[in-house]
Amino acid sequence: MKKITLSGISKSFGGSRALENVDLTFESGKIYGLLGRNGAGKTTLLKILYGILYPSSGRVLSDDKEIRINDNFLGNLFYVGEPDYFPVETSLRKLFSETKYFRPEFDTEYALSLTSLFGLDSSKSLRSLSTGQRTLFKDILALSSGASFIFLDEPILGLDANRRDILYRTILGKYNESPFTIVISTHLIEEISSIVEHVIILHEGRVVRDEPLDSLLASGYSVSGKKDAVRKYISGKSVMGIDALGGFECAYILGARQENGHQDELEFGRLSLQKIFVQMTGSKGGDDK
Amino acid sequence: MELRFEEERPIFLQLAEQLEDGILSGAFPEESQIPSTTEISVRFKMNPATALKGINLLVDDGIIYKKRGLGMFVSEGAVEKLSDKRKEQFFERFVCSMIEEARRLGISESDMIGMIRRGCAS
Known part of the structure; x- marks a missing residue:
């Protein structure tokens, strides 16, 4: 078989x-x-x-x-x-x-x-x-x-x-x-x-x-930094979810990494299986303001 | 060889780099045998396909070679090849990014060279 x-x-x-x-x-x-x-x-x-x-x-x-x-x-x-x-x-x-x-x-x-x-x-x-x-x-x-x-x-x-x-x-x-x-x-x-x-x-x-x-793992990436910068960067991109910590945010994005011109204010990372899993199976509508 | 994997980069790349470190440090001398994919897979708890992918990177670079039926061995000249490669990486990873950061902070070329001298002297 x-x-x-x-x-x-x-x-x-x-x-x-x-x-x-x-x-x-x-x-x-x-x-x-x-x-x-x-x-x-x-x-x-x-x-x-x-x-x-x-x-x-x-x-x-x-x-x-x-x-x-x-x-x-x-x-x-x-x-x-x-x-x-x-x-x-x-x-x-x-x-x-x-x-x-x-x-x-x-x-x-x-x-x-x-x-x-x-x-x-x-x-x-x-x-x-x-x-x-x-x-x-x-x-x-x-x-x-x-x-x-x-x-x-x-x-x-x-x-x-x-x-x-x-x-x-x-x-x-x-x-x-x-x-x-x-x-x-x-x-x-x-x-x-x-x-x-x-x-x-x-x-x-x-x-x-x-x-x-x-x-x-290659299907997406994370981007983190100050809230305003993250929000500006992710607009128009396919966002799986966002973790927020005070004025700092980490967004999980589907698609190819586009770092150009953003390295100063944002940090880019790779997704882990755990992160992808949590984002794909979390309850919907968890975008906390 | 002690592997500690971080999340940030693919495991097969980290494996390849750690094997390179082992070759550079003399833990795996030229013409000596390196652990098989099976050994690496079991010892470091990774899928054998991942282990093979990491090892094949080194085979493609000519750092190690396969002897049919015997296993994998470190190529002659691997250390020199690796240290050339690492020097090139040193330039890209450290020197280039240092210059970038220096420009951001408005540090002049001569100040930067002065700082490097100070660092070397200490």
């Missing part, structure tokens, strides 16, 4: 729209960041991909073909949602061997080695784990799954800095060995920005950005 495509996917729960006409393609061998605020539709999207939820309309395609029940589509994918789906009294070791039963490509040995790398006790039951440890359990399952498309939903939830560090290195180590597609869904952005190659930003059920990280 070379790619998975979502075509015109919409999903409603009762009267509320969770996803609205989503078109996306996940290609093989890439690291994606699926970003959105809480409730943006990230988890719904992942669940539709994995067949846990049916879309209200739209299609999921594998290599441009409609997915059929007898395809080995799900064998290529791995997604773990809330670990509540697992029997909570069972030990991690047993859960690994049961996963192997359903998924012959599952690498039990690797799962156990990651378990000890992260300092988990494989004889413990899922119930006895803390939030962070449950997150790790999910991550270990995914990384050991042998799937070519892995979807990680909030893979760093509750993890301390040390373990996040080990996790990023583990993901990259595995990815370097044999590239697979990994879609990291999170609202904690800054840390993953050096890892991801392609960024998808979801906002209120819609895709607002879907492009390589490099081009996303």
Whole structure:
């Protein structure tokens, strides 16, 4: 399988729209960041991909073909949602061997080695784990799954800095060995920005950005200085948002940087993923006078 | 080699510059091997495509070269090439911007030269 495509996917729960006409393609061998605020539709999207939820309309395609029940589509994918789906009294070791039963490509040995790398006790039951440890359990399952498309939903939830560090290195180590597609869904952005190659930003059920990280970062810039100078400079330009601090302002602008003749009074900067994300997904009308 | 990345510039450029620093300081002597993209990717937690992009900048400049199946090595003459390049950058980044600022402040050429002498002497 070379790619998975979502075509015109919409999903409603009762009267509320969770996803609205989503078109996306996940290609093989890439690291994606699926970003959105809480409730943006990230988890719904992942669940539709994995067949846990049916879309209200739209299609999921594998290599441009409609997915059929007898395809080995799900064998290529791995997604773990809330670990509540697992029997909570069972030990991690047993859960690994049961996963192997359903998924012959599952690498039990690797799962156990990651378990000890992260300092988990494989004889413990899922119930006895803390939030962070449950997150790790999910991550270990995914990384050991042998799937070519892995979807990680909030893979760093509750993890301390040390373990996040080990996790990023583990993901990259595995990815370097044999590239697979990994879609990291999170609202904690800054840390993953050096890892991801392609960024998808979801906002209120819609895709607002879907492009390589490099081009996303190059799509705009920041300009800061005294309020009057900033206001004069940005008039007629496409402004994403403005941060104000007393008489000082920083504006975020879409388009190519035009510094000429303004270097004296204004300072120009590059956008970070975090800044772009906040500007693209902030509540509208926040232009405070 | 210790990489600390700032937000302001693309990571691949910063990686290329820090590798250059390593070559200039002798941490990576000429004809020695530099870390692979995999090592750089894992160690500094960056996408391997980013690491490759940074390394390819140095390959394009002839600072490092690839030995098929063995890895990447510092080219002979890389140090001289880099220090020439850095001197040129020194002129653009520091001298030109200093002159610009001096003009803005109304500092004359002779005053500026006097200040440089004073700085060198201290």
